[in-house]
Amino acid sequence: MTGNALGGGFSNPPEQSARAFRAVLEAVSRPGTIWAVEGAAPPAPLSVAAGTVLLTLADGTTPVHLAGGADCQPVRDWITFHIGAPLVDARQAMFALGRWPDLLPLERFHPGDPDYPDRAATLIILTEDLANAGAKLTGPGIAQAAHLSLPDITAFQRNAAQFPLGLDFIFTAGDRVAAMLRSTKVEDAPCM
Amino acid sequence: MTDQAYNFAYLDEQTKRMIRRAILKGLAVPGYQVPFASREMPMPYGWGTGGVQVTAACLTPEDVLKVIDQGADDTTNAVSIRKFFQRTAGVRVTERTAEASVIQTRHRIPEAPLREGQILVYQVPIPEPLRFLEPREAETRKMHELEEYGLMHVKLYEDIARHGEIATSYAYPVKVEGRYVMDPSPIPKFDNPKLGDCPAIQLFGAGREQRIYAVPPYTKVESLDFEDHPFVASKAPHDCDLCGAGESYLDEVIIDDAGGRMFVCSDTDFCSGRQAAGHRGRFSPEGM
Numbered sequence A: 001m002t003g004n005a006l007g008g009g010f011s012n013p014p015e016q017s018a019r020a021f022r023a024v025l026e027a028v029s030r031p032g033t034i035w036a037v038e039g040a041a042p043p044a045p046l047s048v049a050a051g052t053v054l055l056t057l058a059d060g061t062t063p064v065h066l067a068g069g070a071d072c073q074p075v076r077d078w079i080t081f082h083i084g085a086p087l088v089d090a091r092q093a094m095f096a097l098g099r100w101p102d103l104l105p106l107e108r109f110h111p112g113d114p115d116y117p118d119r120a121a122t123l124i125i126l127t128e129d130l131a132n133a134g135a136k137l138t139g140p141g142i143a144q145a146a147h148l149s150l151p152d153i154t155a156f157q158r159n160a161a162q163f164p165l166g167l168d169f170i171f172t173a174g175d176r177v178a179a180m181l182r183s184t185k186v187e188d189a190p191c192m
Numbered sequence B: 001m002t003d004q005a006y007n008f009a010y011l012d013e014q015t016k017r018m019i020r021r022a023i024l025k026g027l028a029v030p031g032y033q034v035p036f037a038s039r040e041m042p043m044p045y046g047w048g049t050g051g052v053q054v055t056a057a058c059l060t061p062e063d064v065l066k067v068i069d070q071g072a073d074d075t076t077n078a079v080s081i082r083k084f085f086q087r088t089a090g091v092r093v094t095e096r097t098a099e100a101s102v103i104q105t106r107h108r109i110p111e112a113p114l115r116e117g118q119i120l121v122y123q124v125p126i127p128e129p130l131r132f133l134e135p136r137e138a139e140t141r142k143m144h145e146l147e148e149y150g151l152m153h154v155k156l157y158e159d160i161a162r163h164g165e166i167a168t169s170y171a172y173p174v175k176v177e178g179r180y181v182m183d184p185s186p187i188p189k190f191d192n193p194k195l196g197d198c199p200a201i202q203l204f205g206a207g208r209e210q211r212i213y214a215v216p217p218y219t220k221v222e223s224l225d226f227e228d229h230p231f232v233a234s235k236a237p238h239d240c241d242l243c244g245a246g247e248s249y250l251d252e253v254i255i256d257d258a259g260g261r262m263f264v265c266s267d268t269d270f271c272s273g274r275q276a277a278g279h280r281g282r283f284s285p286e287g288m
Helices: A013-029 A048-057 A072-082 A155-162 B013-028 B050-057 B077-088 B137-145 B149-164 B188-196 B268-276
Strands: A064-066 A095-099 A124-127 A135-138 A145-147 A168-173 A174-180 A184-187 B064-069 B102-106 B119-123 B174-176 B179-184 B201-208 B211-215 B221-222 B252-254 B261-265
Touching: A013 A048, A013 A168, A013 A174, A013 B013, A013 B050, A013 B201, A048 A072, A048 A095, A048 A124, A048 A168, A064 A072, A064 A184, A072 B211, A124 A174, A135 B268, A155 A184, A168 B013, B013 B050, B013 B201, B013 B211, B050 B077, B050 B102, B050 B119, B050 B201, B050 B211, B064 B268, B077 B102, B188 B221
Parallel strands: A064 A095, A095 A124, A124 A168, B064 B102, B102 B119, B119 B201
Antiparallel strands: A135 A145, A135 A184, A168 A174, B174 B179, B174 B221, B201 B211, B252 B261
16 A cells, blocks of 8 residues: 555535535536536545545445546545445446446446336546537426537447436546436437 | 534444435335335334434434424424534524524425425325235235225225215325326425425425335325315414414314414414514503
């Protein structure tokens, strides 16, 4: 374990995680809206937002899957020290972390059980940028329609078709988060 | 003054993370009851331990908290929970619906419209709408899984057969986003239309029964009914005797031994706001 793994956590966990959760709560309640979070300084390639979401939601009881470039020793050490989550393969993960192409195919992740749909995995996606442009989102949490720069359309449509089963997604870029749920309907919107 | 002997908002961080995960999954599957490891709280079951845990997991130091019990800010349950969070979280509190960012409620939705940025936390005694029809958890879980809600319609039908109308007046079952049938907690059915298409986030916590569920903002919530017996959001056919409001939900108060009674708004903030604005009812004190 390198010395860097010991830094980058919350300095005041009760208050920082409370504020971060509220941002995530708003993001999840209103799919497509973009919120700022702060507090964590995780090793690359994790963003401030990805690290903060992990510190806020994951712990020793939540198996985490690291995909692609996120599966590197500094990230493994940082999660082990700050969160203590078991690092597992995709099928067993409650949370998965990685870039969109590294997370595919989505069928690897657990979409919940018909009698316990809450047991579905949550994917934390590392992206470069988040913008309210592109794909059109409708569904619970959205008054009329929202727009979010999504990396894909059909994969999200297939996921939503499984409702009430399906995966939930938290997008992170820099210090910003946005979310999309299995209940969110996605359409391709012509560029404006 | 915050009591430094406690973690922020009383609960430990591990517990709050567990509750927060349950809340997020509840929002992802609107109306579905997410099991959670409810903790013992320093108050008895039935006094809002579920709501308190959800509120504790949501509060930030910047929040302004309002707590109501049957619409009132000044009853025992509301006062004690408000003091609990003043002491353990140091948050500001208010009785004004419009000023609050988090509202914990027992059995009412405030009269004033809610807005984005607010969270309404319900205290729930029995979260399972099918429980009094089917006592076995394994069976009700299967019924939700298969969307097998015929029994609930039979119950409403029996109401009509016996009373000539749907007599269920509180905890009136709703269907959320066309999928899960949900118990809106024992709010009067007068409040049911406010559940749907609400700009605020609505979270439900049942402590003893260990369930959390949620209705995201702008979500379709339909009260179950029949084409020939449509849902009616009923209230006592009177005006408030203190503020004269004709559109608010009323409590009936017996005022003497001769059958005298008065009707007052159950939402105390709404009623006092109207009185402060000069509205008067039948029993308003003279010369105010």
